[in-house]
Amino acid sequence: MSAITIFCDFDGPIADVSERYYATYRQGLEWVQAQGRLQGQELAIRYLSKSQFWTFKQNRLPDRQIAHWSGLEGAHIDAFLAQVSRIVNHATLLDRDRVQPQARAGLELLHQCGVRVVLVTLRPPDQVMQFLDQHALHWAISDLYGMPRVDAAYQNQASHKIERLRNAIATQQRQGYDLRQSWMIGDTEADIMAGQALGIDTVAVTCGIRSSSYLQGFRPTHLLPDLWTACQKLQQRVTLTQRHLCP
Ligand SMILES: [Mg+2]
Structure with a gap:
Protein backbone atom coordinates (compact mmCIF):
# COMPACT_ATOMS: atom_id res chain seq x y z
CA MET A 1 0.00 0.00 0.00
CA ASP A 95 -18.89 20.90 24.98
CA ARG A 96 -16.72 24.04 24.88
CA ASP A 97 -14.14 22.32 22.64
CA ARG A 98 -14.17 23.65 19.09
CA VAL A 99 -12.70 22.64 15.72
CA GLN A 100 -9.59 24.71 15.00
CA PRO A 101 -10.15 27.27 12.22
CA GLN A 102 -9.34 25.66 8.83
CA ALA A 103 -8.60 22.24 10.34
CA ARG A 104 -11.56 20.85 8.41
CA ALA A 105 -10.23 22.30 5.15
CA GLY A 106 -6.82 20.78 5.90
CA LEU A 107 -8.31 17.35 6.53
CA GLU A 108 -10.35 17.61 3.31
CA LEU A 109 -7.18 18.38 1.38
CA LEU A 110 -5.43 15.29 2.80
CA HIS A 111 -8.49 13.17 2.04
CA GLN A 112 -8.40 14.30 -1.62
CA CYS A 113 -4.72 13.38 -1.80
CA GLY A 114 -5.32 9.94 -0.31
CA VAL A 115 -3.27 10.72 2.80
CA ARG A 116 -4.34 8.60 5.77
CA VAL A 117 -4.67 10.42 9.10
CA VAL A 118 -4.13 8.32 12.23
CA LEU A 119 -4.90 10.06 15.52
CA VAL A 120 -2.52 9.58 18.43
CA THR A 121 -3.93 11.25 21.51
CA LEU A 122 -3.95 11.10 25.29
CA ARG A 123 -7.73 11.60 25.26
CA PRO A 124 -10.05 8.63 25.81
CA PRO A 125 -11.18 7.27 22.40
CA ASP A 126 -14.90 7.71 23.19
CA GLN A 127 -14.40 11.45 23.91
CA VAL A 128 -12.63 11.84 20.56
CA MET A 129 -15.27 9.85 18.67
CA GLN A 130 -18.01 11.96 20.22
CA PHE A 131 -16.28 15.17 19.11
CA LEU A 132 -15.74 13.81 15.57
CA ASP A 133 -19.43 12.81 15.40
CA GLN A 134 -20.63 16.17 16.74
CA HIS A 135 -18.58 18.00 14.14
CA ALA A 136 -19.13 15.52 11.28
CA LEU A 137 -15.43 14.75 10.94
CA HIS A 138 -15.23 10.96 11.38
CA TRP A 139 -14.57 10.49 7.63
CA ALA A 140 -11.24 12.31 8.09
CA ILE A 141 -9.70 9.73 10.41
CA SER A 142 -8.37 6.30 9.38
CA ASP A 143 -7.51 5.05 12.85
CA LEU A 144 -7.36 6.23 16.46
CA TYR A 145 -4.97 5.44 19.30
CA GLY A 146 -6.18 6.98 22.56
CA MET A 147 -5.61 6.66 26.24
CA PRO A 148 -8.19 5.06 28.53
CA ARG A 149 -7.32 7.28 31.51
CA VAL A 150 -9.55 10.33 31.56
CA ASP A 151 -7.00 12.65 33.20
CA ALA A 152 -4.06 11.79 30.91
CA ALA A 153 -4.68 14.54 28.34
CA TYR A 154 -4.56 17.34 30.91
CA GLN A 155 -1.32 15.92 32.38
CA ASN A 156 0.20 15.46 28.89
CA GLN A 157 3.12 13.19 29.80
CA ALA A 158 5.64 12.65 27.00
CA SER A 159 6.19 9.01 28.04
CA HIS A 160 2.49 8.29 27.46
CA LYS A 161 2.64 9.90 24.03
CA ILE A 162 5.74 7.90 23.04
CA GLU A 163 4.01 4.69 24.16
CA ARG A 164 0.86 5.50 22.13
CA LEU A 165 2.85 6.43 19.00
CA ARG A 166 5.02 3.30 19.26
CA ASN A 167 1.89 1.19 19.40
CA ALA A 168 0.31 3.09 16.49
CA ILE A 169 3.41 2.70 14.28
CA ALA A 170 3.77 -1.01 15.04
CA THR A 171 0.09 -1.70 14.28
CA GLN A 172 0.03 0.35 11.08
CA GLN A 173 3.18 -1.41 9.85
CA ARG A 174 1.66 -4.81 10.61
CA GLN A 175 -1.35 -3.79 8.54
CA GLY A 176 1.03 -3.15 5.63
CA TYR A 177 1.04 0.66 5.51
CA ASP A 178 4.13 2.42 4.25
CA LEU A 179 5.38 4.83 6.92
CA ARG A 180 8.55 6.03 5.21
CA GLN A 181 7.16 9.53 4.58
CA SER A 182 5.26 9.69 7.83
CA TRP A 183 4.94 12.72 10.10
CA MET A 184 3.92 13.23 13.68
CA ILE A 185 1.91 16.46 13.93
CA GLY A 186 1.20 17.96 17.34
CA ASP A 187 1.15 21.08 19.48
CA THR A 188 3.32 20.11 22.46
CA GLU A 189 6.80 18.90 23.39
CA ALA A 190 5.25 15.45 24.04
CA ASP A 191 4.36 15.11 20.34
CA ILE A 192 7.80 16.26 19.14
CA MET A 193 9.59 13.96 21.59
CA ALA A 194 7.39 11.01 20.54
CA GLY A 195 8.13 11.54 16.83
CA GLN A 196 11.84 11.95 17.52
CA ALA A 197 11.95 8.85 19.75
CA LEU A 198 10.40 6.78 16.96
CA GLY A 199 12.44 8.28 14.13
CA ILE A 200 9.77 10.10 12.14
CA ASP A 201 9.66 13.73 11.03
CA THR A 202 7.83 16.07 13.39
CA VAL A 203 5.56 19.03 12.71
CA ALA A 204 4.90 21.35 15.64
CA VAL A 205 1.86 23.60 15.23
CA THR A 206 1.66 26.83 17.22
CA CYS A 207 -2.16 27.16 17.29
CA GLY A 208 -2.40 25.01 20.42
CA ILE A 209 -1.26 25.04 24.03
CA ARG A 210 2.44 25.88 23.45
CA SER A 211 4.07 29.00 22.07
CA SER A 212 6.26 29.09 19.01
CA SER A 213 9.37 30.04 20.98
CA TYR A 214 8.80 27.22 23.47
CA LEU A 215 8.31 24.60 20.73
CA GLN A 216 11.33 25.85 18.79
CA GLY A 217 13.55 24.66 21.66
CA PHE A 218 12.57 21.03 20.95
CA ARG A 219 13.79 21.30 17.35
CA PRO A 220 10.81 19.91 15.42
CA THR A 221 11.44 19.16 11.72
CA HIS A 222 8.87 21.84 10.83
CA LEU A 223 7.35 24.61 12.96
CA LEU A 224 4.07 25.79 11.41
CA PRO A 225 1.10 27.93 12.46
CA ASP A 226 -1.61 25.27 12.14
CA LEU A 227 -2.86 22.01 10.65
CA TRP A 228 -4.04 23.76 7.46
CA THR A 229 -0.50 24.96 6.71
CA ALA A 230 0.88 21.51 7.53
CA CYS A 231 -1.64 19.90 5.16
CA GLN A 232 -0.68 22.28 2.34
CA LYS A 233 2.96 21.38 2.84
CA LEU A 234 2.12 17.70 2.80
CA GLN A 235 0.02 18.13 -0.36
CA GLN A 236 3.04 19.68 -2.12
CA ARG A 237 5.13 16.68 -1.14
CA VAL A 238 2.48 14.21 -2.29
CA THR A 239 2.08 16.07 -5.58
CA LEU A 240 5.82 15.84 -6.20
CA THR A 241 6.07 12.13 -5.46
CA GLN A 242 2.67 10.82 -6.59
CA ARG A 243 1.49 13.31 -9.18
CA HIS A 244 -1.42 11.08 -10.22
CA LEU A 245 -3.10 11.11 -6.78
CA CYS A 246 -3.71 14.85 -6.49
CA PRO A 247 -5.61 17.12 -8.88
MG1 LIG B 1 -2.08 18.37 21.88
Missing part, protein backbone atom coordinates in the same frame (compact mmCIF):
# COMPACT_ATOMS: atom_id res chain seq x y z
CA SER A 2 1.59 3.26 -1.10
CA ALA A 3 -0.68 5.84 0.56
CA ILE A 4 1.09 8.23 2.92
CA THR A 5 0.05 7.84 6.55
CA ILE A 6 0.49 10.67 9.01
CA PHE A 7 0.10 10.55 12.77
CA CYS A 8 -1.71 13.50 14.28
CA ASP A 9 -2.42 14.67 17.78
CA PHE A 10 -6.03 15.64 18.53
CA ASP A 11 -6.02 18.49 21.11
CA GLY A 12 -4.27 21.40 19.45
CA PRO A 13 -4.03 20.57 15.74
CA ILE A 14 -7.73 19.57 15.41
CA ALA A 15 -9.57 20.52 18.61
CA ASP A 16 -9.25 23.96 20.18
CA VAL A 17 -9.46 23.34 23.94
CA SER A 18 -8.65 26.91 24.99
CA GLU A 19 -12.27 27.85 25.83
CA ARG A 20 -12.69 24.70 27.94
CA TYR A 21 -9.45 25.22 29.83
CA TYR A 22 -10.27 28.88 30.47
CA ALA A 23 -13.82 28.07 31.62
CA THR A 24 -12.36 25.36 33.89
CA TYR A 25 -9.96 27.92 35.37
CA ARG A 26 -12.78 30.40 36.06
CA GLN A 27 -15.08 27.75 37.52
CA GLY A 28 -12.21 26.47 39.70
CA LEU A 29 -11.67 29.96 41.11
CA GLU A 30 -15.41 30.49 41.66
CA TRP A 31 -15.57 27.20 43.54
CA VAL A 32 -12.65 28.11 45.83
CA GLN A 33 -14.24 31.50 46.48
CA ALA A 34 -17.57 29.86 47.39
CA GLN A 35 -15.79 27.37 49.69
CA GLY A 36 -14.00 30.28 51.37
CA ARG A 37 -17.31 32.10 51.95
CA LEU A 38 -18.71 28.99 53.65
CA GLN A 39 -15.84 29.33 56.10
CA GLY A 40 -16.41 33.07 56.52
CA GLN A 41 -13.41 34.10 54.38
CA GLU A 42 -13.59 36.60 51.53
CA LEU A 43 -10.81 35.77 49.02
CA ALA A 44 -9.44 38.57 46.85
CA ILE A 45 -9.54 36.72 43.53
CA ARG A 46 -8.29 38.34 40.32
CA TYR A 47 -9.50 36.63 37.17
CA LEU A 48 -6.96 36.62 34.36
CA SER A 49 -8.35 37.47 30.92
CA LYS A 50 -8.62 34.63 28.41
CA SER A 51 -5.62 35.92 26.48
CA GLN A 52 -3.46 36.34 29.63
CA PHE A 53 -4.43 32.85 30.78
CA TRP A 54 -3.73 31.25 27.39
CA THR A 55 -0.39 33.05 27.00
CA PHE A 56 0.65 31.62 30.38
CA LYS A 57 -0.47 28.12 29.35
CA GLN A 58 1.36 28.45 26.02
CA ASN A 59 4.56 29.35 27.82
CA ARG A 60 4.10 26.44 30.18
CA LEU A 61 3.64 28.38 33.37
CA PRO A 62 2.66 25.94 36.14
CA ASP A 63 -1.02 25.98 37.15
CA ARG A 64 0.15 26.66 40.70
CA GLN A 65 1.75 29.93 39.54
CA ILE A 66 -1.36 30.85 37.55
CA ALA A 67 -3.44 30.27 40.71
CA HIS A 68 -1.05 32.45 42.72
CA TRP A 69 -1.32 35.29 40.21
CA SER A 70 -5.09 34.94 40.43
CA GLY A 71 -4.93 35.82 44.12
CA LEU A 72 -4.75 32.41 45.81
CA GLU A 73 -2.31 31.26 48.48
CA GLY A 74 -1.36 27.99 50.20
CA ALA A 75 -4.18 25.53 50.81
CA HIS A 76 -6.51 27.48 48.50
CA ILE A 77 -4.13 26.79 45.62
CA ASP A 78 -4.23 23.05 46.38
CA ALA A 79 -8.03 23.15 46.55
CA PHE A 80 -8.15 25.01 43.22
CA LEU A 81 -5.82 22.53 41.47
CA ALA A 82 -7.82 19.56 42.77
CA GLN A 83 -11.08 21.13 41.59
CA VAL A 84 -9.65 21.86 38.12
CA SER A 85 -8.66 18.23 37.59
CA ARG A 86 -12.05 17.08 38.89
CA ILE A 87 -14.10 19.19 36.47
CA VAL A 88 -11.95 19.59 33.32
CA ASN A 89 -13.44 16.44 31.74
CA HIS A 90 -17.08 17.10 32.67
CA ALA A 91 -19.48 16.87 29.73
CA THR A 92 -20.62 20.50 30.09
CA LEU A 93 -17.02 21.68 29.80
CA LEU A 94 -16.12 19.23 27.00
Whole structure:
Protein backbone atom coordinates (compact mmCIF):
# COMPACT_ATOMS: atom_id res chain seq x y z
CA MET A 1 0.00 0.00 0.00
CA SER A 2 1.59 3.26 -1.10
CA ALA A 3 -0.68 5.84 0.56
CA ILE A 4 1.09 8.23 2.92
CA THR A 5 0.05 7.84 6.55
CA ILE A 6 0.49 10.67 9.01
CA PHE A 7 0.10 10.55 12.77
CA CYS A 8 -1.71 13.50 14.28
CA ASP A 9 -2.42 14.67 17.78
CA PHE A 10 -6.03 15.64 18.53
CA ASP A 11 -6.02 18.49 21.11
CA GLY A 12 -4.27 21.40 19.45
CA PRO A 13 -4.03 20.57 15.74
CA ILE A 14 -7.73 19.57 15.41
CA ALA A 15 -9.57 20.52 18.61
CA ASP A 16 -9.25 23.96 20.18
CA VAL A 17 -9.46 23.34 23.94
CA SER A 18 -8.65 26.91 24.99
CA GLU A 19 -12.27 27.85 25.83
CA ARG A 20 -12.69 24.70 27.94
CA TYR A 21 -9.45 25.22 29.83
CA TYR A 22 -10.27 28.88 30.47
CA ALA A 23 -13.82 28.07 31.62
CA THR A 24 -12.36 25.36 33.89
CA TYR A 25 -9.96 27.92 35.37
CA ARG A 26 -12.78 30.40 36.06
CA GLN A 27 -15.08 27.75 37.52
CA GLY A 28 -12.21 26.47 39.70
CA LEU A 29 -11.67 29.96 41.11
CA GLU A 30 -15.41 30.49 41.66
CA TRP A 31 -15.57 27.20 43.54
CA VAL A 32 -12.65 28.11 45.83
CA GLN A 33 -14.24 31.50 46.48
CA ALA A 34 -17.57 29.86 47.39
CA GLN A 35 -15.79 27.37 49.69
CA GLY A 36 -14.00 30.28 51.37
CA ARG A 37 -17.31 32.10 51.95
CA LEU A 38 -18.71 28.99 53.65
CA GLN A 39 -15.84 29.33 56.10
CA GLY A 40 -16.41 33.07 56.52
CA GLN A 41 -13.41 34.10 54.38
CA GLU A 42 -13.59 36.60 51.53
CA LEU A 43 -10.81 35.77 49.02
CA ALA A 44 -9.44 38.57 46.85
CA ILE A 45 -9.54 36.72 43.53
CA ARG A 46 -8.29 38.34 40.32
CA TYR A 47 -9.50 36.63 37.17
CA LEU A 48 -6.96 36.62 34.36
CA SER A 49 -8.35 37.47 30.92
CA LYS A 50 -8.62 34.63 28.41
CA SER A 51 -5.62 35.92 26.48
CA GLN A 52 -3.46 36.34 29.63
CA PHE A 53 -4.43 32.85 30.78
CA TRP A 54 -3.73 31.25 27.39
CA THR A 55 -0.39 33.05 27.00
CA PHE A 56 0.65 31.62 30.38
CA LYS A 57 -0.47 28.12 29.35
CA GLN A 58 1.36 28.45 26.02
CA ASN A 59 4.56 29.35 27.82
CA ARG A 60 4.10 26.44 30.18
CA LEU A 61 3.64 28.38 33.37
CA PRO A 62 2.66 25.94 36.14
CA ASP A 63 -1.02 25.98 37.15
CA ARG A 64 0.15 26.66 40.70
CA GLN A 65 1.75 29.93 39.54
CA ILE A 66 -1.36 30.85 37.55
CA ALA A 67 -3.44 30.27 40.71
CA HIS A 68 -1.05 32.45 42.72
CA TRP A 69 -1.32 35.29 40.21
CA SER A 70 -5.09 34.94 40.43
CA GLY A 71 -4.93 35.82 44.12
CA LEU A 72 -4.75 32.41 45.81
CA GLU A 73 -2.31 31.26 48.48
CA GLY A 74 -1.36 27.99 50.20
CA ALA A 75 -4.18 25.53 50.81
CA HIS A 76 -6.51 27.48 48.50
CA ILE A 77 -4.13 26.79 45.62
CA ASP A 78 -4.23 23.05 46.38
CA ALA A 79 -8.03 23.15 46.55
CA PHE A 80 -8.15 25.01 43.22
CA LEU A 81 -5.82 22.53 41.47
CA ALA A 82 -7.82 19.56 42.77
CA GLN A 83 -11.08 21.13 41.59
CA VAL A 84 -9.65 21.86 38.12
CA SER A 85 -8.66 18.23 37.59
CA ARG A 86 -12.05 17.08 38.89
CA ILE A 87 -14.10 19.19 36.47
CA VAL A 88 -11.95 19.59 33.32
CA ASN A 89 -13.44 16.44 31.74
CA HIS A 90 -17.08 17.10 32.67
CA ALA A 91 -19.48 16.87 29.73
CA THR A 92 -20.62 20.50 30.09
CA LEU A 93 -17.02 21.68 29.80
CA LEU A 94 -16.12 19.23 27.00
CA ASP A 95 -18.89 20.90 24.98
CA ARG A 96 -16.72 24.04 24.88
CA ASP A 97 -14.14 22.32 22.64
CA ARG A 98 -14.17 23.65 19.09
CA VAL A 99 -12.70 22.64 15.72
CA GLN A 100 -9.59 24.71 15.00
CA PRO A 101 -10.15 27.27 12.22
CA GLN A 102 -9.34 25.66 8.83
CA ALA A 103 -8.60 22.24 10.34
CA ARG A 104 -11.56 20.85 8.41
CA ALA A 105 -10.23 22.30 5.15
CA GLY A 106 -6.82 20.78 5.90
CA LEU A 107 -8.31 17.35 6.53
CA GLU A 108 -10.35 17.61 3.31
CA LEU A 109 -7.18 18.38 1.38
CA LEU A 110 -5.43 15.29 2.80
CA HIS A 111 -8.49 13.17 2.04
CA GLN A 112 -8.40 14.30 -1.62
CA CYS A 113 -4.72 13.38 -1.80
CA GLY A 114 -5.32 9.94 -0.31
CA VAL A 115 -3.27 10.72 2.80
CA ARG A 116 -4.34 8.60 5.77
CA VAL A 117 -4.67 10.42 9.10
CA VAL A 118 -4.13 8.32 12.23
CA LEU A 119 -4.90 10.06 15.52
CA VAL A 120 -2.52 9.58 18.43
CA THR A 121 -3.93 11.25 21.51
CA LEU A 122 -3.95 11.10 25.29
CA ARG A 123 -7.73 11.60 25.26
CA PRO A 124 -10.05 8.63 25.81
CA PRO A 125 -11.18 7.27 22.40
CA ASP A 126 -14.90 7.71 23.19
CA GLN A 127 -14.40 11.45 23.91
CA VAL A 128 -12.63 11.84 20.56
CA MET A 129 -15.27 9.85 18.67
CA GLN A 130 -18.01 11.96 20.22
CA PHE A 131 -16.28 15.17 19.11
CA LEU A 132 -15.74 13.81 15.57
CA ASP A 133 -19.43 12.81 15.40
CA GLN A 134 -20.63 16.17 16.74
CA HIS A 135 -18.58 18.00 14.14
CA ALA A 136 -19.13 15.52 11.28
CA LEU A 137 -15.43 14.75 10.94
CA HIS A 138 -15.23 10.96 11.38
CA TRP A 139 -14.57 10.49 7.63
CA ALA A 140 -11.24 12.31 8.09
CA ILE A 141 -9.70 9.73 10.41
CA SER A 142 -8.37 6.30 9.38
CA ASP A 143 -7.51 5.05 12.85
CA LEU A 144 -7.36 6.23 16.46
CA TYR A 145 -4.97 5.44 19.30
CA GLY A 146 -6.18 6.98 22.56
CA MET A 147 -5.61 6.66 26.24
CA PRO A 148 -8.19 5.06 28.53
CA ARG A 149 -7.32 7.28 31.51
CA VAL A 150 -9.55 10.33 31.56
CA ASP A 151 -7.00 12.65 33.20
CA ALA A 152 -4.06 11.79 30.91
CA ALA A 153 -4.68 14.54 28.34
CA TYR A 154 -4.56 17.34 30.91
CA GLN A 155 -1.32 15.92 32.38
CA ASN A 156 0.20 15.46 28.89
CA GLN A 157 3.12 13.19 29.80
CA ALA A 158 5.64 12.65 27.00
CA SER A 159 6.19 9.01 28.04
CA HIS A 160 2.49 8.29 27.46
CA LYS A 161 2.64 9.90 24.03
CA ILE A 162 5.74 7.90 23.04
CA GLU A 163 4.01 4.69 24.16
CA ARG A 164 0.86 5.50 22.13
CA LEU A 165 2.85 6.43 19.00
CA ARG A 166 5.02 3.30 19.26
CA ASN A 167 1.89 1.19 19.40
CA ALA A 168 0.31 3.09 16.49
CA ILE A 169 3.41 2.70 14.28
CA ALA A 170 3.77 -1.01 15.04
CA THR A 171 0.09 -1.70 14.28
CA GLN A 172 0.03 0.35 11.08
CA GLN A 173 3.18 -1.41 9.85
CA ARG A 174 1.66 -4.81 10.61
CA GLN A 175 -1.35 -3.79 8.54
CA GLY A 176 1.03 -3.15 5.63
CA TYR A 177 1.04 0.66 5.51
CA ASP A 178 4.13 2.42 4.25
CA LEU A 179 5.38 4.83 6.92
CA ARG A 180 8.55 6.03 5.21
CA GLN A 181 7.16 9.53 4.58
CA SER A 182 5.26 9.69 7.83
CA TRP A 183 4.94 12.72 10.10
CA MET A 184 3.92 13.23 13.68
CA ILE A 185 1.91 16.46 13.93
CA GLY A 186 1.20 17.96 17.34
CA ASP A 187 1.15 21.08 19.48
CA THR A 188 3.32 20.11 22.46
CA GLU A 189 6.80 18.90 23.39
CA ALA A 190 5.25 15.45 24.04
CA ASP A 191 4.36 15.11 20.34
CA ILE A 192 7.80 16.26 19.14
CA MET A 193 9.59 13.96 21.59
CA ALA A 194 7.39 11.01 20.54
CA GLY A 195 8.13 11.54 16.83
CA GLN A 196 11.84 11.95 17.52
CA ALA A 197 11.95 8.85 19.75
CA LEU A 198 10.40 6.78 16.96
CA GLY A 199 12.44 8.28 14.13
CA ILE A 200 9.77 10.10 12.14
CA ASP A 201 9.66 13.73 11.03
CA THR A 202 7.83 16.07 13.39
CA VAL A 203 5.56 19.03 12.71
CA ALA A 204 4.90 21.35 15.64
CA VAL A 205 1.86 23.60 15.23
CA THR A 206 1.66 26.83 17.22
CA CYS A 207 -2.16 27.16 17.29
CA GLY A 208 -2.40 25.01 20.42
CA ILE A 209 -1.26 25.04 24.03
CA ARG A 210 2.44 25.88 23.45
CA SER A 211 4.07 29.00 22.07
CA SER A 212 6.26 29.09 19.01
CA SER A 213 9.37 30.04 20.98
CA TYR A 214 8.80 27.22 23.47
CA LEU A 215 8.31 24.60 20.73
CA GLN A 216 11.33 25.85 18.79
CA GLY A 217 13.55 24.66 21.66
CA PHE A 218 12.57 21.03 20.95
CA ARG A 219 13.79 21.30 17.35
CA PRO A 220 10.81 19.91 15.42
CA THR A 221 11.44 19.16 11.72
CA HIS A 222 8.87 21.84 10.83
CA LEU A 223 7.35 24.61 12.96
CA LEU A 224 4.07 25.79 11.41
CA PRO A 225 1.10 27.93 12.46
CA ASP A 226 -1.61 25.27 12.14
CA LEU A 227 -2.86 22.01 10.65
CA TRP A 228 -4.04 23.76 7.46
CA THR A 229 -0.50 24.96 6.71
CA ALA A 230 0.88 21.51 7.53
CA CYS A 231 -1.64 19.90 5.16
CA GLN A 232 -0.68 22.28 2.34
CA LYS A 233 2.96 21.38 2.84
CA LEU A 234 2.12 17.70 2.80
CA GLN A 235 0.02 18.13 -0.36
CA GLN A 236 3.04 19.68 -2.12
CA ARG A 237 5.13 16.68 -1.14
CA VAL A 238 2.48 14.21 -2.29
CA THR A 239 2.08 16.07 -5.58
CA LEU A 240 5.82 15.84 -6.20
CA THR A 241 6.07 12.13 -5.46
CA GLN A 242 2.67 10.82 -6.59
CA ARG A 243 1.49 13.31 -9.18
CA HIS A 244 -1.42 11.08 -10.22
CA LEU A 245 -3.10 11.11 -6.78
CA CYS A 246 -3.71 14.85 -6.49
CA PRO A 247 -5.61 17.12 -8.88
MG1 LIG B 1 -2.08 18.37 21.88
